[in-house]
Amino acid sequence: MTTLATLSDQASMIDPFGRHVTYLRVSVTDRCDFRCVYCMSEHMTFLPKKDLLTLEELDRTCSAFVRKGVRKLRITGGEPLVRKNVMWLFKALGRHLEEGTLDELTLTTNGSLLHRMSGDLYAFGVRRINVSLDTLSPTKFKEITRWGDLENVLNGITAAERAGLKIKINAVALKGVNDQEIDELIRFAHGRGADLTLIETMPMGDIEGDRTDQYLPLSQVRADLMERWTLKDIPYNSGGPARYYEISETGGRLGFITPLTHNFCESCNRVRLTCTGTLYMCLGQDDAADLRSALRASDDDRALNSAIDEAIGRKPKGHDFVIDRRSQAPAVSRHMSVTGG
Numbered sequence: 001m002t003t004l005a006t007l008s009d010q011a012s013m014i015d016p017f018g019r020h021v022t023y024l025r026v027s028v029t030d031r032c033d034f035r036c037v038y039c040m041s042e043h044m045t046f047l048p049k050k051d052l053l054t055l056e057e058l059d060r061t062c063s064a065f066v067r068k069g070v071r072k073l074r075i076t077g078g079e080p081l082v083r084k085n086v087m088w089l090f091k092a093l094g095r096h097l098e099e100g101t102l103d104e105l106t107l108t109t110n111g112s113l114l115h116r117m118s119g120d121l122y123a124f125g126v127r128r129i130n131v132s133l134d135t136l137s138p139t140k141f142k143e144i145t146r147w148g149d150l151e152n153v154l155n156g157i158t159a160a161e162r163a164g165l166k167i168k169i170n171a172v173a174l175k176g177v178n179d180q181e182i183d184e185l186i187r188f189a190h191g192r193g194a195d196l197t198l199i200e201t202m203p204m205g206d207i208e209g210d211r212t213d214q215y216l217p218l219s220q221v222r223a224d225l226m227e228r229w230t231l232k233d234i235p236y237n238s239g240g241p242a243r244y245y246e247i248s249e250t251g252g253r254l255g256f257i258t259p260l261t262h263n264f265c266e267s268c269n270r271v272r273l274t275c276t277g278t279l280y281m282c283l284g285q286d287d288a289a290d291l292r293s294a295l296r297a298s299d300d301d302r303a304l305n306s307a308i309d310e311a312i313g314r315k316p317k318g319h320d321f322v323i324d325r326r327s328q329a330p331a332v333s334r335h336m337s338v339t340g341g
């Protein structure tokens with residue numbers, strides 16, 4: 001018999017602008033073993049552990065989204081691999097891949113623990129991962145990440161490749177920091193068959209520095225690259241907001257994520273869950289829904305399903321990020337490590 005609960009269970013998620021929500025990004029922790037200058041302040045206060053969803057609750061929530069039509073799950077953070085026992089969650093979510101109800105389980109990581117965890121990730125169904133790497137200079141890497149070690153990350157990338165994981169490198173473009181190094185990052189990524197995606201800094205959360213100093217418009221980077229490389233516009237779409245080019249000289253792909261200079265909201269198919277069970281319907285807006293209370297209200301998923309439906313019904317049309325010298329305050333007050341980028 002079809003009950004009301006199962007109907008709401010299976011209703012696919014279409015927002016008020018007709019966009020199908022098929023992609024859920026899940027931050028499993030706000031903690032990290034790095035302190036990247038554009039992401040965190042050096043002295044972050046992290047959430048008390050009791051506020052976090054348990055791994056079982058994360059599984060329950062993700063599974064509710066999968067039943068509602070989510071086909072892609074990205075696990076992120078903070079640094080997702082520092083969450084205790086996180087492999088339990090990958091294993092649990094991997095069952096949806098086996099059942100054919102999920103197309104992709106993936107993660108975004110700083111790479112620091114890949115040398116230990118790549119084998120398990122592959123075993124639980126992960127096939128592609130994003131690794132954040134802004135520089136290939138050990139000194140600059142220390143300056144950017146404050147606590148990270150480049151060699152460890154490079155070893156992690158090698159271990160991941162050996163385990164069979166396909167890598168995409170993400171680099172945040174930072175004026176005066178890595179802008180002279182993009183060629184080298186292209187050679188590094190494409191030399192190992194990985195795509196490279198460049199990201200503009202986004203005004204999220206208070207950090208110690210001044211973001212207008214670091215902000216580097218990717219339109220400028222692209223114009224500069226075109227003096228040395230042949231960038232061919234290609235229709236490739238990885239399911240995200242990146243616009244891709246193929247570099248004729250390397251045969252590899254280069255993506256640009258430009259939230260500030262280009263609006264990609266019309267095709268947005270995603271929502272974001274924080275480690276405390278707050279659902280953000282847009283990365284650039286503060287409106288959010290509390291799924292944790294719904295989750296804890298009862299053991300069946302009825303309240304959770306209604307809370308999800310209600311939230312999707314409020315997904316906004318788009319963001320309005322601005323970085324300029326008049327508005328020094330971040331556009332949204334939460335850090336990227338809360339919503340997971």
Ligand code: SAM
Pocket residue numbers: 032038039076077078079080108109110130131132170171172199200201202203204336337340341
């Ligand atoms: N710790 C993992 C990592 O670094 O890949 C996952 C979480 S991190 C918040 C996800 C991505 O967001 C990283 O590629 C990072 O470089 C990027 N990021 C963090 N803060 C950002 C900001 N203010 N603007 C643009 N990208 C940012």
Ligand code: SF4
Pocket residue numbers: 032033034035036039040077078079110132337
């Ligand atoms: Fe940690 Fe990733 Fe933020 Fe860097 S960008 S501090 S690695 S969460």
